[in-house]
Amino acid sequence: MAFFNIALAPGDGIGPEVFEEALKVLHSIERLYSHEFSLKEVLVGGASIDETGVALTDEVLDTAIASNAVLFGAVGGPKWDNPSASVRPEQAILGLRKGLGLFANLRPVRVNPIMFEDSALKREVLEGTDLVVVRELTGGVYFGRPQKRWTNSRGRQAVDTVRYSEKEFERILRVGFELARSRRKKVTSVDKANILETSRLWREIATEISEDYPDVEVEHLLVDACAMHLIRRPADFDVIVTENLFGDILTDEASMLAGSMGMLPSASLGRRRKNGTGLGLYEPIHGTAPDIVGQGLANPLAMILSVALMLRYSLGLESEAEAVEVAVEKVIADGYRTADIAGGVQSKVVSTSQMGSLVDEKIELARKK
Ligand code: IPM
Ligand code: MG
Numbered sequence: 001m002a003f004f005n006i007a008l009a010p011g012d013g014i015g016p017e018v019f020e021e022a023l024k025v026l027h028s029i030e031r032l033y034s035h036e037f038s039l040k041e042v043l044v045g046g047a048s049i050d051e052t053g054v055a056l057t058d059e060v061l062d063t064a065i066a067s068n069a070v071l072f073g074a075v076g077g078p079k080w081d082n083p084s085a086s087v088r089p090e091q092a093i094l095g096l097r098k099g100l101g102l103f104a105n106l107r108p109v110r111v112n113p114i115m116f117e118d119s120a121l122k123r124e125v126l127e128g129t130d131l132v133v134v135r136e137l138t139g140g141v142y143f144g145r146p147q148k149r150w151t152n153s154r155g156r157q158a159v160d161t162v163r164y165s166e167k168e169f170e171r172i173l174r175v176g177f178e179l180a181r182s183r184r185k186k187v188t189s190v191d192k193a194n195i196l197e198t199s200r201l202w203r204e205i206a207t208e209i210s211e212d213y214p215d216v217e218v219e220h221l222l223v224d225a226c227a228m229h230l231i232r233r234p235a236d237f238d239v240i241v242t243e244n245l246f247g248d249i250l251t252d253e254a255s256m257l258a259g260s261m262g263m264l265p266s267a268s269l270g271r272r273r274k275n276g277t278g279l280g281l282y283e284p285i286h287g288t289a290p291d292i293v294g295q296g297l298a299n300p301l302a303m304i305l306s307v308a309l310m311l312r313y314s315l316g317l318e319s320e321a322e323a324v325e326v327a328v329e330k331v332i333a334d335g336y337r338t339a340d341i342a343g344g345v346q347s348k349v350v351s352t353s354q355m356g357s358l359v360d361e362k363i364e365l366a367r368k369k
Pocket of ligand 1: 094
């Protein structure tokens, strides 16, 4: 038996809805595998702004720091969408990533053959797709200063800053190369080296680091070309490693390979212990989907698969992680779909909570066998 502290941050919009389904799964894993999870719910995003005036309080950050893992839903919504507001829900996720030193974001994309029909892409294109995007998470234009607006005689002006250090590039590139070693041994390094100085530094460092990994094949792609190849030949990719903004954009695109943003989990990791585990934050890549809140339409699978990543990367519970992933695959194989992925003719359309319960039942069944 193992004991873990887990901070729960459901957030806004469909965040709490998909969270509830993830908790069903988490409770079952705890019971069926005799672990003890001490769960502490915290307010983040818009929910926190309403209560405290800020998206992330120091207290919540401290709770997260003291945990083994943070499970995160989604933040944001029309209520807090005033673009000129100085307090914004997104500050919660950015503050947690930065405050916890979670510089590596892993976004795996595997396309289940049973879901080929549900994708907008052709079967021939999708066949064999199994890739991971490793996205840098605590630098670049997201955090670069100056970031400001001003007005002069020529009108309104604005500036954002892309800034990166050699050390930041090196550590994320190493995550990519190490991961490739445990997979199909191919790294695609993505930049915009024909335009950006930060990208030229990136490519230089990627080339240097690659010398430490002679067993890993390296491909350099410009981000625009990568966006094109992702839908032209997705099966050719193994590990894609890139900086913050490029990773943000490419992973929304890549999620469509899997049929929907509602299918993709993510893990945000910092420094690891020798055994490979360490504090991490786990969240679906989708947002708060204000248009479908409260209707039982949200797909909880990305959130549930985020629990699997948490079990694997922060708690070191590999068989438990696999149990969750296999359960999701079985439910999909049985034809169950939430509305967002119900493209195929034979799909049985279910609600958010039905989907959560179906996955949960599969976990129970597998464990009892
Ligand atoms: C993501 C999201 C976030 C990001 C937002 C909500 C700040 O789009 O996790 O991909 O841009 O990183
Ligand atoms: Mg994004």
